[in-house]
Amino acid sequence: MKIVLLGYGKMGQLIERFAMKRGHEVVLIIDERNRNSITPEDLEDADMAIDFSTPHAALENISLCFESNLPLVVGTTGWYEHLDEVKETCLEADQSFLYGSNFSIGVNIFFHINKMLAKAINPYKQYDVQVEEIHHIHKLDAPSGTAITIAEGILENNDEKKTWVNSVEGSGEEVIPKGNELLIESLRIEEVPGTHTVLYSSEVDQIELKHTAHSREGFALGAVIAAEWLLGKKGFYQVTEMFDFNK
Ligand SMILES: NC(=O)C1=CN([C@@H]2O[C@H](COP(=O)(O)OP(=O)(O)OC[C@H]3O[C@@H](n4cnc5c(N)ncnc54)[C@H](OP(=O)(O)O)[C@@H]3O)[C@@H](O)[C@H]2O)C=CC1
Numbered sequence: 001m002k003i004v005l006l007g008y009g010k011m012g013q014l015i016e017r018f019a020m021k022r023g024h025e026v027v028l029i030i031d032e033r034n035r036n037s038i039t040p041e042d043l044e045d046a047d048m049a050i051d052f053s054t055p056h057a058a059l060e061n062i063s064l065c066f067e068s069n070l071p072l073v074v075g076t077t078g079w080y081e082h083l084d085e086v087k088e089t090c091l092e093a094d095q096s097f098l099y100g101s102n103f104s105i106g107v108n109i110f111f112h113i114n115k116m117l118a119k120a121i122n123p124y125k126q127y128d129v130q131v132e133e134i135h136h137i138h139k140l141d142a143p144s145g146t147a148i149t150i151a152e153g154i155l156e157n158n159d160e161k162k163t164w165v166n167s168v169e170g171s172g173e174e175v176i177p178k179g180n181e182l183l184i185e186s187l188r189i190e191e192v193p194g195t196h197t198v199l200y201s202s203e204v205d206q207i208e209l210k211h212t213a214h215s216r217e218g219f220a221l222g223a224v225i226a227a228e229w230l231l232g233k234k235g236f237y238q239v240t241e242m243f244d245f246n247k
């Protein structure tokens with residue numbers, strides 16, 4: 001596959017390594033320095049684009065790929081308030097699009113267990129639930145996209161919680177969740193690649209479901225596998241649709 005990389009930071013560089021290992025070719029690298037000079041024609045010879053850029057760049061990059069009729073995998077987080085409009089444009093224009101807050105297999109298994117756990121605990125109102133995410137200090141968005149997906153999985157299966165609220169440690173803003181609000185606590189610590197925990201607490205005990213990424217390799221390999229999965233398909237997909245355990 002001939003791949004265009006949008007974003008060539010920590011993730012883009014790792015994705016290039018895994019793409020080459022799996023026999024693909026990176027034909028164009030786009031980052032902040034050359035983005036303004038890129039036109040849809042520059043993407044004509046490619047088979048697939050993979051975007052791991054920044055929350056404010058993602059939307060324009062998605063439009064660029066749609067204009068070029070280039071299938072696109074988006075790992076960038078922090079732009080999800082625009083998901084509905086992207087879906088509409090994608091389907092209207094008969095494009096190929098896949099996005100995911102987290103491409104690692106481990107986290108996708110976690111997403112699945114998170115929903116099952118939320119469903120199992122739902123009748124036992126003595127448990128209160130909270131989500132915690134820890135990432136490196138360079139991260140631009142909070143809460144993490146993964147934490148939002150986890151929170152959505154809980155909200156779908158919990159009668160008490162209606163919405164999520166976010167508190168960023170050290171921001172100086174105190175967030176005290178109401179009874180029907182699910183708290184996502186964000187911590188930014190050194191170079192942590194990504195740790196997500198769901199905590200259910202009662203007076204007598206605590207249940208924890210935790211995923212710790214040891215590196216970014218799982219995310220990068222997952223993004224290349226997602227690109228391979230998307231090739232030849234039309235439509236709007238989420239990464240979770242790639243996995244059988246969601247069926
Ligand atoms: N879904 C998943 O599994 C994962 C998602 N992510 C998400 O991926 C994104 C990138 O993460 P990461 O690689 O760590 O971030 P980095 O900050 O390391 O890299 C961001 C890259 O985006 C480039 N960039 C900035 N503006 C544009 C633009 N307009 N068009 C194209 N590229 C641009 C930057 O260029 P320059 O260097 O020139 O500034 C840089 O190369 C984040 O949103 C993060 O949350 C991260 C890991 C896993």
Ligand SMILES: O=C(O)C1=N[C@H](C(=O)O)C[C@H](O)C1
Pocket residue numbers: 077101102135139140143144145146147193194195219
């Ligand atoms: O910015 C990161 O680094 C990560 N971002 C994604 C997110 O926001 O969930 C995925 C992963 O946790 C790493």
